[in-house]
Amino acid sequence: MTRRGLIIDCDPGVDDAVGLLLAFGSPELDLLAITTVAGNVSLERTTRNARILRQIAGREDVPVFAGVDRPLRRPRAEAAEFHGAEGLGGLETFEPDAPAEPGGAVEAIVERVIARPPGAVAVAVMGPMTNLALALRAEPRLAERLGPVVVMGGARSEGGNITPSAEFNIWADPEAAAEVFAAGCRVTALGLDATHQVRGTGARIAAIEAQPGNCAQTTASLLRFSQDVERRIVGWEWAPLHDPCTVAWLLRPDLFRAVPCRIAVETESDLTRGHTAVEFRVEASAACHHWVVEANAAGVFDLIAQRLGTLP
Template identity: 35%
Template sequence: MVNKIIIDTDPGIDDSMAIQIALASKEFEILGLTTVFGNVDVHLATINALRLLQLANRTEIPVAKGASTPLKGKFMGGVPFVHGDDGQGNTWQPPCDLSPINTPADEFLIEQIIKFPKQVTIAALGPLTNLATALSKKPEIQNLVKEVVFMGGNAFCAGNATPAAEANILSDPDAADIVLGANWPITMIGLDVTHKTMISQETLNEISECDAPLNNYVMRAYQYYLDFFMRVNKIDGTYVHDSSVFAYLIDKNLYKTVKYPVKVETQEGISKGKTWPSIGESDHEEGEALLPWKNRPKVNICIDVNEKRVIKLLKSRLIIQ
């Protein structure tokens, strides 16, 4: 079965590999890419997304430029120490000759979900601002989307942007709280599983042998990412963050999940951006109208993963191009 998907993204080195995997997977019909600030500013994210599609010779896929700032506050800048100043490992490739469509990202999401009711899966790889603004404009899309699967959050483990929070959620916690409170089927692929999934330098060396324009480009950028993980995490490889979204969509049996309502901490303080699942009994007490999780839907939270099978799957998609 082929899934119609929209990839919401902030490329980003790991976004680039994730998009590469999606493009190589027959399970997906990619309706478009929507861009958002995050790893880099939205202008650069859009340039990077367009370049990836051109290198893959998939220029028929539209790119819609999205949010440049979080719902509240300012964009605080990208993370050049992780992804490089260009978001692509300081490879500094020239811009391609493609342009984004005129439709803004949130309106593109609405348009496609309404056009294909109960058929569109949103694969979100960055901050959730575009999804939140789409919901604010057309709340009924939560009843029309097939599924939302996003990379972000940390239910039962520490964060990576702060001890409490994961980077995508911390970039716009208010948007994340709106998205996780909406009544649509939603799966959270957070650090609980992405930090259990590592792609090694040895595997990346094998993937690098595939001589295709997009693969050559992504593997060049990936060297910067590898250097970051060796320097900071002392591992000879990288965690598999964004690509895990597509591994899950291809084979959900690779992941163990639990379902809880999730509330995002939006207030300033040491817990800002933390995704809090309701795992206690207090949310079931009667008469407590102000309980944070009251009337919030359950989120499908990935908590464990078959790492070997995920890496085998991703490797197969990256090598067959």
């Protein structure tokens, strides 16, 4: 089996946690690093949370690197109301046994991508794109060597979840997102148009909970926390599952439909800060961006349940 090299850049975060556990249970992924960024909660918490999840999954072989603690130009924003004060919903947090690695996330991304052939290392971005933007600044060759970048971020037909037109990950650091989309990387974006189709119904959560092992039980608990929050704050019956769709796309792209496009991000207007302008009128053969418009929710949740059943 050929394993895909993967760096996961994240801000755990309830849904990031599910995405990490999905990746930990997927043997076709060669997890080269987890890099963390401030986003859903502070950098200190996101880095600790990544290490907690690594320990729960028994994957201390995967190095964790702390990234940057604020956006490129903006004050830091958080989403603790959706993820809990510590970022992991109702999960009891603790200080993990294994520390984060020395050195930073930006350097870790550059070193791992440059050390391998072009197209050999994918990056899944589950939070603000600050680390990746700084890595591209430090080493512009990354743009032609990354293969591919898959991001959870943006909104088009669904509208935003932080403003009428902006999704949180893009809104939190729009300058970073704008730089990444403009860098020439191959980027597949799973915005709210796709992730709002992937809902954690009661039956889907129960199917995960029926799997053996603590990781499956942890995931079910995290999904129920999200369900409760969405009902209380947004009024939806079932919560959408955002960040794990990046890993699911890498594992099973057949579960999604993506359209060639060109994506730009609004950075100058306070009213539309973080808006993703998705232009489908492009030459498909030359497009380096793809926007996911359809997602097979049942397939995504079946994949998660199956992979979690292989973890402790």
